[in-house]
Amino acid sequence: MAKAILHEGKQKRILGGHPWIYRTEIKEIRGEFQPGDIVEVYDIRERLIGRGYINPASQISIRIMTRNAEEEINEDFFRRRIQAAWDYRQRVVRESNACRVIFGEADFLPGLIVDKFGDYLAVQTLTLGIEKHKETILKLLQEILKPGGMYERNDVAVRELEGLPLQTGFIGASFDPKVVIKENGLRFVVDLAGGQKTGYFLDQRENRMALQGLVHGGRVLDCFCHTGTFSMYAAKFGAREVLGLDIAAPALEVARANAELNGYGKNCSFKETNSFDELRAMEKAGEKFEVVVLDPPAFTKSKKAVAGAVRGYKEINLRGMKLLPPGGYLVTCSCSYHMKEEMFLEVIAEAGRDAGRQLRLVELRRQAKDHPMLLASPETHYLKCVVLQVW
Structure with a gap:
């Protein structure tokens, strides 16, 4: 695994919990890697800060995924994170069958947005590092949330900054993308395919x-x-x-x-x-x-x-x-x-x-x-x- 070494004094914000590492904060990278790969991040004294995915084409070059030296970024990692995010929503969302299931950095899955509208999911993989794990993520969303269908809303300009194409469409079987959700005793039509953001x-x-x-x-x-x-x-x-x-x-x-x-x-x-x-x-x-x-x-x-x-x-x-x-x-x-x-x-x-x-x-x-x-x-x-x- 390649190692990214930060400039002196640039580790404080990252050690405090911020997941983004900017291109200008990296002193050097040792070892071979491909854009989107997981790399280890060290301070100037070569103390491990965490692991995250790298994309040199982006101003935000590394996004931290874990600060646990023993934690591998694999299918079990994504299963734990997605399950934890869903468990949290089931505790805090009231009187609605629609919610944001995964909110990127705030759920320790930077670059991933998942919204639930009734029985259906709208999914955004906004960064190259998350895009590389998309198939695993989609498999786990199916396993954990058991949606009736999923729709990809990767028509967001930030993907272009990551060198990714803009694309939308059904993930798997098609369905009527106009669904009706319930919220606090009201009902709303949500267009997963054509609405703003992910539809609502x-x-x-x-x-x-x-x-x-x-x-x-x-x-x-x-x-x-x-x-x-x-x-x-x-x-x-x-x-x-x-x-x-x-x-x-x-x-x-x-x-x-x-x-x-x-x-x-x-x-x-x-x-x-x-x-x-x-x-x-x-x-x-x-x-x-x-x-x-x-x-x-x-x-x-x-x-x-x-x-x-x-x-x-x-x-x-x-x-x-x-x-x-x-x-x-x-x-x-x-x-x-x-x-x-x-x-x-x-x-x-x-x-x-x-x-x-x-x-x-x-x-x-x-x-x-x-x-x-x-x-x-x-x-x-x-x-x-x-x-x-x-x-």
Whole structure:
């Protein structure tokens, strides 16, 4: 097995539990290897740190799989890790037959994402090191979870950075990729083949419950509504009228189907529009809502784009606040890892000052429990959900 030796002083973050080793942190590699192979990682004094897979083509050259010197990366290793991940989900996921089964680094399986939707699995192998073990992983998923079918969603741009092709399709026998899941007494259509990410945003499951008690009898605006999940919860919790906005027509078709499926077709409506433009137009028209939900896509996926993201988040939050009467509620989210929680709160506070409104923090929430955060790896904490009362 080849040995990667780190530069002096570069081991601290890794010893603390972070699984990524960047190309610039490696002093030398001794021995022969192929991209995707398992290598041993040592500090400058040649003390073993752990074992992980290597890909020199990636900026993240090594991802640590184990820190146990006696643990081999083989089928039994993957069986233990997948079983542990599934055992954890069975403990923490409530009132739903859909969840994230494996969340990459947070489940000590970097580069692997597996989502369960009813009887079916959506699978992403995002790195070369995981791709090399794909057949073993798929075999074990079949053995442990016994799904009715599996669908590959390897259409993610990060694979190209690993030198991997983009590809999607059925793994084994085909099935209807549009499935209906159950979540907190509601039902949702999930398109495993064509939906965003792996078909559905599981990470907001618990945050949607924050609408309970806030929306009853009120008018609710759901911006960037996608397939209408927050809209359905608003209707479930007694909103008299819900309007969802999104720019994607296919997502809105599913949103309307979800409204009919749950019996909320009469008080939920959806409009195909740019949410930024619509918020400005509604403010000019004097529209008011008791609750405004802002759940936009990530405005930044790199440090370089943070300044632009700050402007975008400030704009939508300011506009959302202006649509609320005194005492109304704003539920605002960011799924951008580079938009840190403290920065996001400051952006919201600035929007409040510019809008001339006072803000009371009701709740500060994060991603659902099936998306656990590895404290040593801040990249696993990406979702922020802030519930505010606006005066």
